[in-house]
Amino acid sequence: MREVCIIGCGMTKFGELWTKSFRDIFVEAGLKAIDDAGVDHIDSMYVGTMTSGLFVGQEHVGALMADYLGVAPIPALRVESACCSGGMAIHQGILDIASGNSDIVLVGGVEKMNDGADATYALSTAADQEYEVYQGITFPGLYALIAQAHMHKYGTTRQQLAQVSVKNHYNGSMNPNAQFQRKVTLEQVMNATLVADPLTILDCSPVSDGGACLILAPLEIARKLNKPIIKIIASEAATDALALHQRKDITTLNAVKVSAEKAYKKAGMKPSDIDVAEVHDCFTIAELCIMEELGFCEKGKSGKFVEDGNTALDGKIPVNTSGGLKSKGHPVGATGAAQAIEIVEQLRGSAGKRQIKNAKIGLAQNMGGSGASSVVHILKKLND
């Protein structure tokens, strides 16, 4: 397999982008990434979007975006794995280059959620329609069940959940691309409007528009560019049952666990080797569970781990320096690509006020639905 690097990144601001259409958003991110990479062509592209059919009445997204980006007739494919679509677009781009089929590949994601569609219904299509959605439950409800189980089983507290939101909003306050560039307090999170007990509106990621793209290339091409070389040293995906009732233990996100274990093995690393991580905090409880599955802390101990500041900007392992899905925003198809962009910025040393010192190895974990799909990427900055 050929080794693959990230040679360019570009993203739109995340938020309510009322003046920009679905295709505008992707093209903006794509052109920024192409410009950042300094390439004069691309060989193929992969676009992650979760449910553009329901959000904007548009499928056939690969060809559409290739044409609007001005790169048709190159092969262009839309990939979908719910909120894990952006991460899986990266995964496919890596395989494409690794196989020798393509050299320069554009990967990314886009979602236009603020366009009049019923976002709660559209998002619910990531859950099991027959066993979950038809019964009336929505995603805040599913994650509230996980939160209740975690609190019951491990003594996790309401305050510990809120701490995730406080931390991520603090980080997002320094991210010019974030949807919410403001801090919140523990009290504000806990006293906000209840969505699904114990989760308030400030435990939930928002409905967002946005796009994010990366340019991938083989190591030999990356070496010729006059910029830090960011190599992808692992890209591993896994799946699980969609429906919570089919899992042995709803506080365990097995797809995250399996994808992380495979990624560490592939990279020849352990959790303590990671300098910075972006993880899928669609709800505060998700970030807690993910800390455990990634091996950053022991099973059941994530509440205290976060409460003690281990995942803060100056902590042992800074998590969601971008603001995470909570503060940066969560245009579902774009999220996985934006996570990788934050890691690239941290490794390049261009993360501004959010910069972690001497970050050499970063991890991005992107997840679909209530955890039925997950992909973990580990990136490494090679010596200059």
Place this chain on the structure above:
Amino acid sequence: MREVCIIGCGMTKFGELWTKSFRDIFVEAGLKAIDDAGVDHIDSMYVGTMTSGLFVGQEHVGALMADYLGVAPIPALRVESACCSGGMAIHQGILDIASGNSDIVLVGGVEKMNDGADATYALSTAADQEYEVYQGITFPGLYALIAQAHMHKYGTTRQQLAQVSVKNHYNGSMNPNAQFQRKVTLEQVMNATLVADPLTILDCSPVSDGGACLILAPLEIARKLNKPIIKIIASEAATDALALHQRKDITTLNAVKVSAEKAYKKAGMKPSDIDVAEVHDCFTIAELCIMEELGFCEKGKSGKFVEDGNTALDGKIPVNTSGGLKSKGHPVGATGAAQAIEIVEQLRGSAGKRQIKNAKIGLAQNMGGSGASSVVHILKKLND
């Protein structure tokens, strides 16, 4: 790049499968393919489906199907390129194996179109929403425009269009998996209910439920099995503008042309080397245009080419021996995979009454929308 073969196939009957759910259909096809291949595991899978969100309210299809097939936690991804989704699932499976990432990969597609959804609207999401669909045109209308242009420019006749339907229904009458296992006459096609002038209902492929899967493996594994070795010698994709008005000439399907040229080049072959072909006859006019883009006949001469019997079962290049989308049915996400299955059956010599003598090299061409995406696979039976 590692060389890739097809070692197993399985499909459901196509048609109105009222007693089978979306997931049932895929699992039935998947289990048949696994059984046919005789493998005891798969490493990853790719599921093509066009718009399951609109048809059955279900996205996150890769993980769902992996779970119901009993193969989670392996990586499983849904790919979408409108009606070209099944063919692109094969393409991704090939890259996965070629890269060395996986050995045994399940690829396929599924669609459940008869489940109460507005099929005309759901399918329209493959066209350009902003410039085509919002103005009120649907797919029969778009292809009728292409047909009118072809008739005007090249003198193609109404009867020549109808001949495609007659031929494909004749072939489909011998296919036990076909939705319509009956012959039709030229008069029946021309006098059927008009849908969009000049296309009648018998020029249009039907609304169908169905699933089709293949098992891919590297050549070294295929060689160990006691069955004919079917090698994929080319898999090439291309794109074009979604909207007809953006194309220089609407009688030219440029994505088909580019994908075919690349595939012939990769295979080191020319059109006359092909013994049998399955092509994307979503409407009769599509099959005519595709004959020209694949180089089976000269530009503008496809009407006479088909009328003269060149594409019949006993013709120079038999096309759509399965009955094609017209007679076999067109569950959009599954179609590309089912085309490849027909070619495998022909090369294996197991196509029953539809069998072509001494077929060694076959081509499958799958297309999305009004031709904005296309993928061409060329398969070769290796010497026993």
